[in-house]
Amino acid sequence: MAINESKQPIIVKKIVKKGGHHGGAWKIAFADFxxxxxxxxMLLWILGATTEEQKAAISDYFNNPSVFMGIATSPSQAMGEGTGSKPSLIDFEGAIDMGPLxxxxxxxxxxxxxxxxxxAARLASLKEILEHKLDQSSTLAPYKDQLLIDIVPEGLRIQIVxxxxxxxxxxxxxxxxxxxxxxxxxxGALINQVPNRISLTGHTDARPLGDPSYSNWELSTERANAARRAxxxxxxxxEKVGRVVGFASTVPFDKSDPNNPINRRISLIVLTREADEAMHEERALLESGREPAPPRPPGVPAPPAPSID
Known part of the structure; x- marks a missing residue:
């Protein structure tokens, strides 16, 4: 005898429990906060612990995190026709990373x-670039023996003799x-790629000019100023020009022969930060009515401090 079994449908019941945690999204949001x-x-601490010059240096670094601070083109330095500026001639690849700043x-x-x-790193890099340009530039190469480049305490010195x-x-x-x-x-186009200011000095040989109303002092100063305009x-x-000075024949290149043509020269120094600050201090002394020490010729060390018995 067959037994008919009725088939009952299988019912699956899903129970959803409400409440509990909402996942880990809040942890990410809190970490960001x-x-x-x-x-x-940290920003408030930096603003309170640094001088205005240091703030400017930090700002300049974050605008251009490389050894060449300040190379970004501002609207006043736009390139192109009618702007008076040329595209950058410096290859900045391989610039030194100053990350610790x-x-x-x-x-x-x-x-x-x-x-x-x-x-110091920026000026050393600029020196290498200028020396490379002396070999590669059709303008500079023919006069390579008249362009002398070296590092002095005040900065990078370029002498045109x-x-x-x-x-x-x-x-x-x-x-x-x-x-x-x-x-x-x-x-000028090359130097403009670094933020450092410059000092210009003019020098002559010892030959008198034959005009008592116009000496080598006037001539050396006017020649330095003509170099500035160029x-x-x-x-x-x-505004990169910090000083224009004429030394006449008082600082000869060739001390053994004051009349040597090499003594007639323009000396251009791309100033270090320290040298630039010293120049500012001299101006402050002048404004206060005090007399600063006369400017030292480029590359001449400061005199030793007097001994105290």
Whole structure:
């Protein structure tokens, strides 16, 4: 006898429990908030612990985190026709990374020391670039033996010297030769790629000019100023000039022969931060009515301090 079994449907019952935790999303949001607050308090600490110059240096670094601070093109430095500026001639690949300057835990002295290191590295790199340009540039290469580049305590010094039968200026005049103007224009475009200011000094030989009303003092100063105008015409910003001085024949290149043509020269120094600050201090003394020490010729060490018995 067959037994008919009725088949009952299988019912699956799903139970959803309400309540409990909401996952880990809140942890991520809280971590982001904590990080933002930490960064905010570090910013407040930096603003309170640094001078205005140090703030400017830090700001400049974050705008351009490389050994060449301040190379970003601002609206006043726009490139192209009618702007008076040329595209950058410097290859900045391989610039030294100065990452430690980003550490917000550095004290003002450490920041200043790092800024000095960055300054020295920047000038050393510029020296290498200029020396490379002496070989590669059609403007500079023919006058390579008249362009002397070295590092002095005040910064990177570039001297443009006279040579027999190839003077920089007309005889007894502050008028630049055409090739001298071309050299200075190209140097101006290169120097403009770094934020450092410059000092310009003019030098003559010991030959008198024959005009009692116009001496080598006037001539050396006017020649330095003519060099300044050519540098600016080449694209260097006018405000980068910190000093224009004439030394006449008082600091000869060739001390054994005061009349050597090489003594007639223009000396351009791309100043270190420390040298620039010293120049500011001299100006402050002048404004206060006190007399600062006379400017030292480039590369001449400071006199030793007097001994105390």
């Amino acid at each position: 904590a990080t933002a607050m930490m960064a905010f308090f 980003q550490d917000p835990m550095l004290d003002p002295e450490q920041i200043a020391a790092l800024a000095d290191e960055q300054d 006279d040579k027999e039968h190839r003077p920089m200026f007309d005889l007894g005049s502050a008028k630049l030769k055409n090739y001298t103007s071309d050299i200075l224009r190209e140097l 540098l600016v015409a080449g694209g260097m910003r006018a």
